[in-house]
Every structure is written in structure tokens, then in C-alpha cells.
Amino acid sequence: MSPTGRPNPLRDPRDRRLPRIAGPCSMVIFGVTGDLSRKKVMPAIYDLANRGLLPPGFSLVGFARRDWEDQDFAQIVHDAVKQHARTEFRQEVWDQLAEGFRFVAGAFDDDEAFDTLRRTLLELDEARGTGGNHAFYLAIPPGLFGTVASQLQEHGLAEDPNAWRRVVVEKPFGHDLASARELNEVLGEVFPSGSIFRIDHYLGKETVQNILAMRFANEMFEPLWNSNYVDHVQISMAEDVGIGGRAGYYDGIGAARDVIQNHLLQLLALVAMEEPTSFDADSLRVEKEKVLAAVVLAKPLNRSTARGQYVEGWAGGEKVPGFLQEEGIAKDSRTETFAAITVEVENRRWAGVPFYLRTGKRLARRVTEVAVVFKRAPHLPFSEHSTEELTQNALVVRVQPDEGMTLRFGSKVPGTALEIRDVSMDFAYGGSFTESSPEAYERLILDVLLGDPPLFPRHEEVELSWKILDPVLEHWARTGSPEPYASGAWGPSSSFAMLSRHGRTWRRP
Structure with missing residues (x-):
């Protein structure tokens, strides 16, 4: 109670x-x-x-x-x-x-x-x-x-x-808005809406659900959870592997359709949504849909988005082939293996706060995280040399691996001088709870059998996500091939330019 x-x-x-x-x-x-x-x-x-x-x-x-x-x-x-x-x-x-x-x-x-x-x-x-x-x-x-x-x-x-x-x-729930609507109509002709369960396995992960607990069960975070204090938000899903044996599925789908349209936009909705009146399915979905309906792409798209395709390089100490050398991939394929977009949420809480979403294969390491980066203090009463290493405060939710959260803030270094340095306060699921976390599919399959749908996106959410992504895909279709990036790196240079032109950088997990 x-x-x-x-x-x-x-x-x-x-x-x-x-x-x-x-x-x-x-x-x-x-x-x-x-x-x-x-x-x-x-x-x-x-x-x-x-x-x-x-x-x-x-x-x-x-x-x-x-x-x-x-x-x-x-x-x-x-x-x-x-x-x-x-x-x-x-x-x-x-x-x-x-x-x-x-x-x-x-x-x-x-x-x-x-x-x-x-x-x-x-x-x-x-x-x-x-x-x-x-x-x-x-x-x-x-x-x-x-x-x-x-x-x-x-x-x-x-x-x-x-x-x-x-x-x-x-997933995938279609490959664009038109196909998603067609798919919804096909299923809707046979099953009522409440009997259709669309699985996004990320929503079954403990750390994703913990975003709601962290926000709404603790008084300390919610007063800061707005444009007055938040500078920007980064949502990343990086994989250190290539496409493996999935050429038949992946070629023509690409990173944006495979990950951004579902996983990352769902994470954005959970981070940005207002507090629901309850945690039943309808209340959660209403708030997520409000957020997705308010999401707009930052313009122009040639500067606020990035796409890439991994080339041969070194990963895990081994020489690995590029995407075009993978078995089953056409030599002239324009499918992106890295995708990044910039969006904003046009409402009172988030006006002016950019959300950066990125995903890619053959990156430096496997990690999925949400980083809420706060604004700098308006005044620092320290000498210039005392704070040269100080960066912005950040709350990072680690979805995988090493599930948990990290809070980064400035602290005084022990000694007689007043020197401030970044430190991190860390919470890890494995170190705080004796219970092991169930696998996402356990939770989701049990919810299906119980008829408990809070973690399953409704067709309105799917269609709103495609409305956000479709203009990006259409823009990319008109603008040549993805930018090459080396396997084992953190993506193409255009993704870094997305942030650097605004004085920001991607977090290095």
C-alpha cells in the first residue's frame, strides 16, 4: 500500500x-x-x-x-x-x-x-x-x-x-504506414482488437518497465523531467554483430524499420509520456499515443538524420566482412545497417528538447540505453581549472547488457584544492536483487495467456510510429547510398555531425 x-x-x-x-x-x-x-x-x-x-x-x-x-x-x-x-x-x-x-x-x-x-x-x-x-x-x-x-x-x-x-x-508490423494499415485490417477482420497481441520484446524487459517505476514511484526525478532541466535525450541500441544468417530478412528492411520504428520509438514514448491515471492497458496506451502523435522530425532531414552501411574491419579482435560481402546480400544493396534520427516532442513538457535515436550493427559494443542529459548549471562559482573535466549531469538507463541505471554528477576530488570531477552512482539489477530477471518472452507470453495487454502496442501506436519514420525512409530513397563506416566503430561521420553542429556529442557507453 x-x-x-x-x-x-x-x-x-x-x-x-x-x-x-x-x-x-x-x-x-x-x-x-x-x-x-x-x-x-x-x-x-x-x-x-x-x-x-x-x-x-x-x-x-x-x-x-x-x-x-x-x-x-x-x-x-x-x-x-x-x-x-x-x-x-x-x-x-x-x-x-x-x-x-x-x-x-x-x-x-x-x-x-x-x-x-x-x-x-x-x-x-x-x-x-x-x-x-x-x-x-x-x-x-x-x-x-x-x-x-x-x-x-x-x-x-x-x-x-x-x-x-x-x-x-x-514485428515488423508492416514496412510502411500503408502496409501496416493493411495488416491491421487483415487481422481485424478475423479477431477483435483486444484479442490481437503485437509483441515488441523490448517492452517485456525488466529495465524498460523500470522506466515507469523510476519516473512515477520516485519524487526526485519527475520535477526535473522537462525542458526546464533536460538538455537532450539519447536512445541507442548498438549491436557488435553483423546480420549473420538474416540476409533474406534484413536486406530491404534495414536498421530504421527493424529497430527505430518499434523498439526505439516505444522507449521514447515511455520516457516522454505523462503519468497515466492507472497502469492498465488503456491508460498506458492513451499516454503513449499522445506522445507519438506529438513527435515531429527535426529539419532539414539531410542534417538531422544519418544512415550508414558497415564495411570490413575488425570486431572482437577478428577481421569481419562488410555488409556487401555478407552471403545473400546484393553487391549494390542500399540497405542501411546504421540509422539515426532527430525528433522533438511538441508539447509543453518537452518543447525544444531534441531526442536522438540511433541503432546499428557491427558497432564497437553491444548496448541498449536511454540517456537523459541535463542542462549545465547556469552559474559555476569555481575557477576555470577546477571544472575542466566536468560534463553534463546524466541519468542513464541500461536496458542491456548489465541492466541497471547510472547517475552522473560532479563531485569534489579529495584533497586541499577545490577540484570538481565527474563521478557515477550505479544501480545494477544483479547486485540489488536476489531474484533473476525473467526473459522478456516469458513475461509477454504469460501476459498473452492471461489476456493482460499493457505491454503490447495497439495498432494506433504502430501507425503513429510509421507516420514518424516514413518521411525519413522516403528522403533516404531519393538521396543515394548509405555512408560507409568501419566495423567496430560507432557509425558514420554524419551521425556525429547531427549532434556536433549543436555542440553535443554521442555518449560512449
């Missing part, structure tokens, strides 16, 4: 006092042979079972064009769990979970296969007590969403008056 006697909206009583256990249900995974299913979804389901958060009769159905039996599918899940699960492998948990495994072979346009799927789910309702409650996870390319959704509808699987049916889709 809060000091006023009212429930604390930031503390979900189900998390601490009662476990959030899903009721009777099953999940069907389309695209069960892909990396997403093997590395994320299947291990997360096992971890939930291992933590006692799934019902005893929970069932998992795989759907793919493979000549498999149920036991073959079980072996695939077993291998994925052994390799990627976060929690320890316990045979008794596995045995109970595996009893509910089923596999349906067929193509997405195969009517007979969907008839088999319907019979399989009815059998699970009877044998496992799943109660007609089924979630359909579309771990497949967006171009196939319509086919699967239509098949679910035609075979009576999309709705049940006595149970719930939900569909889960992964």
Missing part, C-alpha cells in the same frame, strides 16, 4: 502476493521450425512451466510443413529447451509439459491440415482440460498473416462464445 492507504499502481499484487498463473489453455505455434520459435518461444514456455506459472494441462501444438509425428515435435522442443532455456532442466516438469505436445503437418493454405488442427484442439479440450482457450502464435512472415487468419476463421477456430481465442504477431 502507498502512504495514502491506496494500492500502489506500480505494484501488481498478483506478482508478489499471488502468483500470476495462466488458466486452462493451449498455444498453437505457426512457424515452429524457425529461429524465433526455437530460441525464444519454446524455451520461454518451458521456463514458465518450470516456475509453476502454467496450468497442469497446458498444451503446445506445432504447425509446419514437416513429416513429423508428435514425438518428433517433442524432440525439437526438448533440444530447444536444453540449449536456450533460462531455468534448470527438471525431468518432472518436462514430462508433464510434454504430455500436452501435439503436431499438425500441413501448409498454411491446406484446408485438410486446418481441419486436423481443429480436431486436435477439440481433443485437447477433452483430454487436457484446455477449455476451448487457445492462443495462435504467428511466428511467420507478415505476408502470411492473412492466409493463416482466414484459415482460422473459415475452420471455426478464431472465435468461441464460451472461451477466448487470441492471436500473437511479431
Whole structure:
């Protein structure tokens, strides 16, 4: 309880006092042979079972064009769990979970296969007590969403008056505003809005959710959280790896569509939003949508944006190829592997404060962070030499790795002279809590099964994000190729010029 006697909206009583256990249900995974299913979804389901958060009769159905039996599918899940699960492998948990495994072979346009799927789910309702409650996870390319959704509808699987049916889709939610709207219409014709769960796995990370806790559970930050005190905000997601084996997906998509449109703009919304009246899904979404509707691109775009493409260089002590040398990439590809944009939020709180968003592959290190950089003190009563090393105060939220927060401020150096130097006060999740953080997909899949949607963006948020990004993509399409940058560096020179022309620099994580 809060000091006023009212429930604390930031503390979900189900998390601490009662476990959030899903009721009777099953999940069907389309695209069960892909990396997403093997590395994320299947291990997360096992971890939930291992933590006692799934019902005893929970069932998992795989759907793919493979000549498999149920036991073959079980072996695939077993291998994925052994390799990627976060929690320890316990045979008794596995045995109970595996009893509910089923596999349906067929193509997405195969009517007979969907008839088999319907019979399989009815059998699970009877044998496992799943109660007609089924979630359909579309771990497949967006171009196939319509086919699967239509098949679910035609075979009576999309709705049940006595149970719930939900569909889960992964990003990208379209490749521009028009395609996002088309995708929303396709899903909306089959499932009601409240039954469509769009997964942005960044919103399931503990440190992302902690932005809300940090802002609204502490009095010390919110009075400073405005243009009177904040100079600018940097939101970065850097990867030290290349595209790996994702050429088929990545080429033509690029860094801006892959990361800025979803992850980084969602982080911006959480940082910049007003305090919601409560932490239910509708209240959170209303405030995020207000922020995204107020976001405008800084102009001109040739100076407020940057894009690049990594070339060969050194990363982790090894010589690595450039993007155009990666297998499956066209030699004349104009797909960017680095993207940065400058935006402003046109409202009273943030007027005049630039938000710098950047993401890239083959950068110097892997890090995702939000840095709120404060204005300099209007007057420093120290000599010039006393503060030559002093920089601006900053609050940095580290999303990954080394999850936590750092507060940078000036402090006196021990000694007789009055010398001021930057110091950092650090909070790390691993050092402050004995509980290990659940993987993002654990939280999000459990929320799907519970029908708890606060962490899932609604279609209005998706469309507002595309409205922000589309003009940038159109500008880049007209202006030649991305600027080369060396692997292992921090991106192209144009990204540094974005900030330096205003007397600012990117943080070096």
C-alpha cells in the first residue's frame, strides 16, 4: 500500500502476493521450425512451466510443413529447451509439459491440415482440460498473416462464445504506414482488437518497465523531467554483430524499420509520456499515443538524420566482412545497417528538447540505453581549472547488457584544492536483487495467456510510429547510398555531425 492507504499502481499484487498463473489453455505455434520459435518461444514456455506459472494441462501444438509425428515435435522442443532455456532442466516438469505436445503437418493454405488442427484442439479440450482457450502464435512472415487468419476463421477456430481465442504477431508490423494499415485490417477482420497481441520484446524487459517505476514511484526525478532541466535525450541500441544468417530478412528492411520504428520509438514514448491515471492497458496506451502523435522530425532531414552501411574491419579482435560481402546480400544493396534520427516532442513538457535515436550493427559494443542529459548549471562559482573535466549531469538507463541505471554528477576530488570531477552512482539489477530477471518472452507470453495487454502496442501506436519514420525512409530513397563506416566503430561521420553542429556529442557507453 502507498502512504495514502491506496494500492500502489506500480505494484501488481498478483506478482508478489499471488502468483500470476495462466488458466486452462493451449498455444498453437505457426512457424515452429524457425529461429524465433526455437530460441525464444519454446524455451520461454518451458521456463514458465518450470516456475509453476502454467496450468497442469497446458498444451503446445506445432504447425509446419514437416513429416513429423508428435514425438518428433517433442524432440525439437526438448533440444530447444536444453540449449536456450533460462531455468534448470527438471525431468518432472518436462514430462508433464510434454504430455500436452501435439503436431499438425500441413501448409498454411491446406484446408485438410486446418481441419486436423481443429480436431486436435477439440481433443485437447477433452483430454487436457484446455477449455476451448487457445492462443495462435504467428511466428511467420507478415505476408502470411492473412492466409493463416482466414484459415482460422473459415475452420471455426478464431472465435468461441464460451472461451477466448487470441492471436500473437511479431514485428515488423508492416514496412510502411500503408502496409501496416493493411495488416491491421487483415487481422481485424478475423479477431477483435483486444484479442490481437503485437509483441515488441523490448517492452517485456525488466529495465524498460523500470522506466515507469523510476519516473512515477520516485519524487526526485519527475520535477526535473522537462525542458526546464533536460538538455537532450539519447536512445541507442548498438549491436557488435553483423546480420549473420538474416540476409533474406534484413536486406530491404534495414536498421530504421527493424529497430527505430518499434523498439526505439516505444522507449521514447515511455520516457516522454505523462503519468497515466492507472497502469492498465488503456491508460498506458492513451499516454503513449499522445506522445507519438506529438513527435515531429527535426529539419532539414539531410542534417538531422544519418544512415550508414558497415564495411570490413575488425570486431572482437577478428577481421569481419562488410555488409556487401555478407552471403545473400546484393553487391549494390542500399540497405542501411546504421540509422539515426532527430525528433522533438511538441508539447509543453518537452518543447525544444531534441531526442536522438540511433541503432546499428557491427558497432564497437553491444548496448541498449536511454540517456537523459541535463542542462549545465547556469552559474559555476569555481575557477576555470577546477571544472575542466566536468560534463553534463546524466541519468542513464541500461536496458542491456548489465541492466541497471547510472547517475552522473560532479563531485569534489579529495584533497586541499577545490577540484570538481565527474563521478557515477550505479544501480545494477544483479547486485540489488536476489531474484533473476525473467526473459522478456516469458513475461509477454504469460501476459498473452492471461489476456493482460499493457505491454503490447495497439495498432494506433504502430501507425503513429510509421507516420514518424516514413518521411525519413522516403528522403533516404531519393538521396543515394548509405555512408560507409568501419566495423567496430560507432557509425558514420554524419551521425556525429547531427549532434556536433549543436555542440553535443554521442555518449560512449
